[in-house]
Amino acid sequence: MNFSGIYWMGPVFDMSGYGNVSRNYIKAVKSAGIPVFIHPTGEYHAQIDHGTRQWLQQASTSAIGDRVIFIRHGLPEIFDQHFDIPNVVKNVGVTLFETDRIPTSWVALCNQMDEIWVPSQFNYKTFSQSGVLPNKLKVVPYGIDVSVYNPERPYYKYKAEGLTQSFLFTYVFGFDFRKGYDLLIQAFCEEFAVNEPVGLILKVYIHSGHSTEYVMGEIASCIPPERFQKQVFVVLESHTHDQLISLYRSTDVYISMDRASGWGMPVMEAMALGVPTIAIRSGGAAEFMNDSNSFLIEPEDRLIPVSEKLQLSRPAYYQGHHWIDVKVSNVRNVMREAYGNPMKREKVARQAAYDMHTKYSPQRIGTIIKSLLLSTD
Missing domain, CATH: 3.40.50.2000 (Glycogen Phosphorylase B;)
Structure with a gap:
């Protein structure tokens, strides 16, 4: 498929796991040289530092062209919401679930998307066994910013009141x-x-x-x-x-x-x-x-x-x-x-x-x- 850019909808200013994952996916997309427009959802948490906020603002561009991949990251309830995004050629949902199956209501929501990205073979199995069409499921692992999470990074010894154990x-x-x-x-x-x-x-x-x-x-x-x-x-x-x-x-x-x-x-x-x-x-x-x-x-x-x-x-x-x-x-x-x-x-x-x-x-x-x-x- 030819595409010109990504319209990313996700909780990028949220401290939750979903927010962490959304930011890491955007870093991955940017590293691949793909233009991306960022549509924040969820909460705006104060713990997101100024540098991260500034990076997200700079990473987002409206110049995503006329063949757009619309990616929604979060709970599948957002897959059913209408957004007037021009030039969309593919709708992608990014989500996951933790138990042996997914909520019943998620099946139809996932099946109405062109693709569903899950992070692991575990979720490929649980989503498909729950009724999501296997041809829609793609495994896209979560990434991590290894420039930040680096063993050589300086740190200080963590302290907590009463902590004396070695x-x-x-x-x-x-x-x-x-x-x-x-x-x-x-x-x-x-x-x-x-x-x-x-x-x-x-x-x-x-x-x-x-x-x-x-x-x-x-x-x-x-x-x-x-x-x-x-x-x-x-x-x-x-x-x-x-x-x-x-x-x-x-x-x-x-x-x-x-x-x-x-x-x-x-x-x-x-x-x-x-x-x-x-x-x-x-x-x-x-x-x-x-x-x-x-x-x-x-x-x-x-x-x-x-x-x-x-x-x-x-x-x-x-x-x-x-x-x-x-x-x-x-x-x-x-x-x-x-x-x-x-x-x-x-x-x-x-x-x-x-x-x-x-x-x-x-x-x-x-x-x-x-x-x-x-x-x-």
Whole structure:
């Protein structure tokens, strides 16, 4: 297909995972030399620094020509909205989902687009098995700005009140019951004694209308009182980009306990920075994590219903859905291995940084996007 440019609609000023992904896709598109006009959606978050805002404004151009690819990035509800964009030759939806299927209402919304981009083979399978036409589905991996997430980048030692442990696990996540923080806290507290020099930092973003008090109450209820803010630290304060990178780099092992993973951008960021990582061998993360660049937790060979809290709070999205089953003992074993094996930590971290920088840079993803858009199939 001949095309002249891209009209990109997405949450580029949002601190959410969707916002992060949208910005990285635009960097990939620009690296491929494709003109792009940026139509921001979603919230405008103050944590997006001035430099990023300025770059987005400079990256956007109205000179996208007379054969335009209209790309909408976000939940499929926006696929059904009418926009009077001239000269559109192809409509593309970019989205993902985390469980074993997609919400029923998404199927028709996806099928009305010319193409649906998903980041992994995991989502190719879950979308097609849910009823999205396979010929519309294209796998376009998420990229990462390797000039920012670079092991050579200077950083300062991260500090938190009461933090004295010499070895740190860290998990960065947006508050959601599917993130498995309860499983992680249980595994950590069962595996590591109070007197061991090991700490766990939970850096939590709050969204979906939850209050700070509610989120802290939910997470604190999983932590034994003698460990709360003494060995297990919950950090709710907003962090700048530099603070977040310093947190990653001050960490001995980054761990994700996402029981329904669409991709895993924080894991990818830690890997690109050369930090050893742990995740469950499942979902979108399995697209870029393997035994040579990560510590992987084996799930059970079965699926179980998603959390009742999720099914009750968001039935349109999660009613009847399933996710992986993970034994606490498996989490404990991998955490202990990562703690006790510095040689393997160094080996997987080095391989992880190499893989992220060579396979998921904006230039690499830009090449994939350009090739896909030029395809006539």
